[in-house]
Amino acid sequence: MPEIFEYSFMVRALLAGLLVAVTVPVLGSFLVARRYSLIADSLAHVSLAGVGAGLLLGFAPVLVAVPVTVVGALLLEWLRQRRGLSGEVSLAVLMSGGLALAVVLANLAQDGSVDFSSYLFGSITTTTPTDLIALGIAAAVTLAVVAWNYRAFLHIAFDEDSARISGYRVTLLNYTLAAMTAVMAVLSLRIVGGLLISALLVIPVVTASRFTRSFLQTIGVAIVCAMVAVLAGLAIAFYAGIAAGGAIVLSAIVLLIIAMIWKS
Amino acid sequence: MHAHKQLLVDVDNLTVHQGNETALNNVSVCIHAGEFIGIVGPNGAGKTTLLKAVLGLLPEYHGHITKQKATVSYIPQHGNLYSGLVPMSVMEVVKLGSAGSVAIALEALAAVGMVDAAAKRFLELSGGQRQRVAIAKALASQPDILILDEPTTGIDEHSQAEFYETLGGLQKKGITIIMVAHEVDTVLKHATRIIALNRELLYDGPPELFDAEKHIPNIFKARHEELHHGEHHA
Numbered sequence: 001m002p003e004i005f006e007y008s009f010m011v012r013a014l015l016a017g018l019l020v021a022v023t024v025p026v027l028g029s030f031l032v033a034r035r036y037s038l039i040a041d042s043l044a045h046v047s048l049a050g051v052g053a054g055l056l057l058g059f060a061p062v063l064v065a066v067p068v069t070v071v072g073a074l075l076l077e078w079l080r081q082r083r084g085l086s087g088e089v090s091l092a093v094l095m096s097g098g099l100a101l102a103v104v105l106a107n108l109a110q111d112g113s114v115d116f117s118s119y120l121f122g123s124i125t126t127t128t129p130t131d132l133i134a135l136g137i138a139a140a141v142t143l144a145v146v147a148w149n150y151r152a153f154l155h156i157a158f159d160e161d162s163a164r165i166s167g168y169r170v171t172l173l174n175y176t177l178a179a180m181t182a183v184m185a186v187l188s189l190r191i192v193g194g195l196l197i198s199a200l201l202v203i204p205v206v207t208a209s210r211f212t213r214s215f216l217q218t219i220g221v222a223i224v225c226a227m228v229a230v231l232a233g234l235a236i237a238f239y240a241g242i243a244a245g246g247a248i249v250l251s252a253i254v255l256l257i258i259a260m261i262w263k264s
Numbered sequence: 265m266h267a268h269k270q271l272l273v274d275v276d277n278l279t280v281h282q283g284n285e286t287a288l289n290n291v292s293v294c295i296h297a298g299e300f301i302g303i304v305g306p307n308g309a310g311k312t313t314l315l316k317a318v319l320g321l322l323p324e325y326h327g328h329i330t331k332q333k334a335t336v337s338y339i340p341q342h343g344n345l346y347s348g349l350v351p352m353s354v355m356e357v358v359k360l361g362s363a364g365s366v367a368i369a370l371e372a373l374a375a376v377g378m379v380d381a382a383a384k385r386f387l388e389l390s391g392g393q394r395q396r397v398a399i400a401k402a403l404a405s406q407p408d409i410l411i412l413d414e415p416t417t418g419i420d421e422h423s424q425a426e427f428y429e430t431l432g433g434l435q436k437k438g439i440t441i442i443m444v445a446h447e448v449d450t451v452l453k454h455a456t457r458i459i460a461l462n463r464e465l466l467y468d469g470p471p472e473l474f475d476a477e478k479h480i481p482n483i484f485k486a487r488h489e490e491l492h493h494g495e496h497h498a
Contacts (some may be wrong), residue, residue: 033348155360158346162338165319166360166405205350213385216354 004238012127013191013244016135017230020188021201023139025208026146027181029215033157038091039076040181041198045098046072047186048194050106051119061119062131065186072098073182077175077229102194122193122245124237135187137259142180149173154215191230193245200226203252210263225255269296272334272409272440273318278327280313287313289464290327297408300431300441302455302471304448305480309462311444315413318442337361337402339412342419345394346386354389354397355382361404372404373397376430392423399430410434412443428454448476451477 004010030034031040050065057064072094079090090150118126146153155163156170181201188197208221233248240247273295280288288310295301295318303311316322317329319338347353355369362368373379376396382388388398396414402410406416410431416424424447434489435441445451452458452471460467467479 029284033346033350033352085396133404151314151360151364154352154356157348157350158352158357158360159340159344161319161321161340164321165336165338209349209351212351214356215350216356218350 004235008127009127010234010238012129012132013124013234014231015131016127016191017234017244017248018227019132019135019139020184020191021226021230022199022223023142023184024188024197025204025226026143026219027177027184028205029219029222030146030153030157030177031181032202032205037078037198037202038095040180040185040201041158042076042091042094042098043069043073043178043182044185044189044194044197045095045102045184047098047189048102048119049098049105050186051116051189051194052102052109055109055116056105062134062186062189065189066183069182069186070179073178077178081171082173092245099195117243118193119189120193120195120245121243122189122191122196122248124234124244127188131187131190138183138187142184145176149176153177157215169247192248193243196245197248199210199249199252200229203249203256207252207256208257210259212220225252229255267296268334271295272297272332272491274328275314275317276328276330278314278325278329280310280316280317280322281326282313288317288461291461291465293459293465293468295409295440295442297440298438299341300435300454300456301429301459302442302451302457303442303444303459303461304451304476305461311461312319312413314333314459314461315411315442318429319411335405336409336411337405337407339395339398339402339410339415341414341455342391342395342417345398351385351387353382354378354386357386357397358382358400358404361401363405365404369404369407372400375403376400390423392419392427394433395419395423396430399427403434407439409440409442412441414444414446417446421463424450447459 031037047065047069050068052063053068054064054264130198152163152168152173155166155168156173160170182248185197190202204225205218207225208218210219212221229252230248232251234244236242236247236251237244271294275291275293278291281288289383291314303314311406313322319336358369358372361365362372370379370382373382376399377395378393378400380404381393381397386394389397416427419427428450431441452474455471458467458469458471458474459465460474462480467474
């Protein structure tokens, strides 16, 4: 057995990474199709503010980050639907605001036992059995909700107005997608990190779309790309002793570059 | 004149405010089964707003809109068709209309002469072909009313002619067509009824009696300015 499987923390990290890799590109496909990738990035930054608040209050950071990020997601979606969201500017404010708040709260908490950078960039050693269970449940619920409403989500991605006219509950589904993205962003924090999670939402989808002819194919190929990137990244992080998120995202980018050269 | 035809939509004294502006003022329109209605008017005349009212997409308005139970399909402006970064196949797009049925989707693609493109990427197609796929998607939901918002803006003349022919065929099959159009001359040739708007109703009647310069004098001025300033229409 390779050395990498001899450590239980590493097995947990690999399992968690695979759960993230199977789920995140599914959400990513719908977000990228609608050009919302920046929203995922903003949510990840808001989730870091939730972690900071958790550290300061002395609660489990993820327990605080989940509701904070879900509220952030619902707020963003509400602003978008009211067209009160003037594009990039509001997102940029939310993004940097979330990170700034996260840093300030984490500094105020001054808990030496917690390495805040592991939330920023991911780590292979921090996944607890509880994290793994939470991730498993979230992944199962997310995939089930998307599978159940796949045609509706696809119709919304194609054209929101005609989806509404066809009788789909577009507003509810938009909030659901935002909330699921928020939960997955928070639960992916320990593996990929808040600064890098949006890369895993976007890059495998973009890589896959160079080869595919349909939406469903794209989701399938994107999941494979994300799995390869996560497994390669975690192995590199283990052997080289570097941050997991960095290694995973760089692996995903290498795949994208290979795809671009192949299909150029 | 429409007494023998079934009334599908009755818009009565519709007034819509958008911000401080009045988008539509006291507009009343009845739509009967089997009509091909062309809605014309200058930019910002409230044409799209009237469509949205019929579609039930307006959050706030004054007046009454009564609709018979009818299946409505909507085709957005050419520029608002899907342009996302994730590929969708033509088949996937049309199946959105057919509730997943491949047989109905193929039938709809055949009706617009696009069966051969079923496996292609939607974004591989030309503008005219995409618009035909959009019609196929709408047809696949087997609508009673087809609503189109400037469907041929930005499409070359040859494709426009094909497009109008397809629409004419649908109308003969009994589908009611309501369309906002920029190309007044072309619409006059195909529609059975013209509605001219400029925030209020300027004309409602047969195309033969419609005189653009008399009924919507602004439209030519507006189009002239548009051509010279390269402005986008809303």
